[in-house]
Amino acid sequence: MKTKIITVGDDDVKSVAIGGDNPLAYIGGPCAIESRDHCFKMAEATKKICDEVGVPLIFKACYDKDCRSSPSSFHGVGIDEGLEILAELRREFGLPVTSDFSVPEWAVPTAEVVDFLQVPAYLCRQTSILRAAAAGGKPVHLKKGQFMSPWNMKNSTRKLKAFGCDEVLLSDRGTFFGYNMLINDYRCFPIMRETGNPVCFDGTHSIQMPTSMGDISGGQREFIPSLVRAAVACGIDALFMEVHDDPPNALSDANTVLDIKHLKRILIEAKHLHETRLELLEKYGEEETIL
Amino acid sequence: MNNEVKNQDVMLDLSGFAVVKTDTYVKEVLEVMTKFPFGIACVVDEEGQLKGVFTDGDMRRLTLNRQKPWAALFVDDIMVHAFPTPTTVHADGKLVDSIHLMEDKFIRDIPVVDEAGKLIGLLHLHQAIKHLLGI
Numbered sequence: 001m002k003t004k005i006i007t008v009g010d011d012d013v014k015s016v017a018i019g020g021d022n023p024l025a026y027i028g029g030p031c032a033i034e035s036r037d038h039c040f041k042m043a044e045a046t047k048k049i050c051d052e053v054g055v056p057l058i059f060k061a062c063y064d065k066d067c068r069s070s071p072s073s074f075h076g077v078g079i080d081e082g083l084e085i086l087a088e089l090r091r092e093f094g095l096p097v098t099s100d101f102s103v104p105e106w107a108v109p110t111a112e113v114v115d116f117l118q119v120p121a122y123l124c125r126q127t128s129i130l131r132a133a134a135a136g137g138k139p140v141h142l143k144k145g146q147f148m149s150p151w152n153m154k155n156s157t158r159k160l161k162a163f164g165c166d167e168v169l170l171s172d173r174g175t176f177f178g179y180n181m182l183i184n185d186y187r188c189f190p191i192m193r194e195t196g197n198p199v200c201f202d203g204t205h206s207i208q209m210p211t212s213m214g215d216i217s218g219g220q221r222e223f224i225p226s227l228v229r230a231a232v233a234c235g236i237d238a239l240f241m242e243v244h245d246d247p248p249n250a251l252s253d254a255n256t257v258l259d260i261k262h263l264k265r266i267l268i269e270a271k272h273l274h275e276t277r278l279e280l281l282e283k284y285g286e287e288e289t290i291l
Numbered sequence: 292m293n294n295e296v297k298n299q300d301v302m303l304d305l306s307g308f309a310v311v312k313t314d315t316y317v318k319e320v321l322e323v324m325t326k327f328p329f330g331i332a333c334v335v336d337e338e339g340q341l342k343g344v345f346t347d348g349d350m351r352r353l354t355l356n357r358q359k360p361w362a363a364l365f366v367d368d369i370m371v372h373a374f375p376t377p378t379t380v381h382a383d384g385k386l387v388d389s390i391h392l393m394e395d396k397f398i399r400d401i402p403v404v405d406e407a408g409k410l411i412g413l414l415h416l417h418q419a420i421k422h423l424l425g426i
Binding site (some may be wrong): 149151155156191209291 | 354357362363366367
């Protein structure tokens, strides 16, 4: 089924259309804004790769990491400095940018800067967060909570719609499989697509092993490429992956973030598979519902 | 048999049976249906146009054929599973004709619509029999 199309970005940036028959969009960047210089360096490197591959990019970096496992973990540069950096980066690179927010009061100021407002998975059903996200007036990237069934995400999209937001991208970032382990149930893509919203696969958080290292999360990066290929073949509209130039020393999600040296190959494969799926759809039409 | 009785003489008005919107969750539809003794819900759009019906039989067939987890089925929009082209009658039609129609179609309920297709009532076999028997 074809989804609605959401447009991320305005005339000041290279806007990205997600859904329908549009090219696979890539949402990526470092997990956290570690510093202005590092964020700019990552934006430059990510944009260069996306330009070479021909994949539309929405640059992602967060100013506050509110779900870290340890109180001593890096929490972020904070909303004021973070939004300043994102605003400058947006102007300089002409890229649409996105960040999440974890406190309702942060939604509107964040949406004044970013083109796409991300709702963290853990907060995906919180009414106050969804009301705040809708008030931002920007398209919303809503991640399926690791504890949520894909069909229950419809409740969250209905809340957003009731609050005035009908431009929503739904993401899978894995589902808890017992303690400290996530798995991907690829049925979630057609199920979440039934809401009419485009869907996205989060390839780096999906391989996370939440808090498996005691006070930090582990991960199995070796599975990123195969999980991404499977998701794209299944049918997604956007791909999300966090990247870093030095994963072992990343200040956030060091065990899951993708080394940027691998990004190009993964994007080439993802783009190719997405185009093949669209070609098949055009040639043979939508699949019949099998009952 | 009194052949002059009209459907409007015996039909239930909109407050007397389950009427739900097309995007109502299946779970809520079942709750509304349970408030009435007829085993049918009429599905309407925002303007009150009849868009389909959903019956106990539909639920029975859904349970056997789809085997979808209850939690997933419960949050489907009812229109996904409703029968979209139900038999209908008009208010000024003869009741006796409607009863013949019920017999032909093996159904006990027929939505009553106006000329524009807007739902205005429900004809239920038991009410019709009671009226014709004068009980």
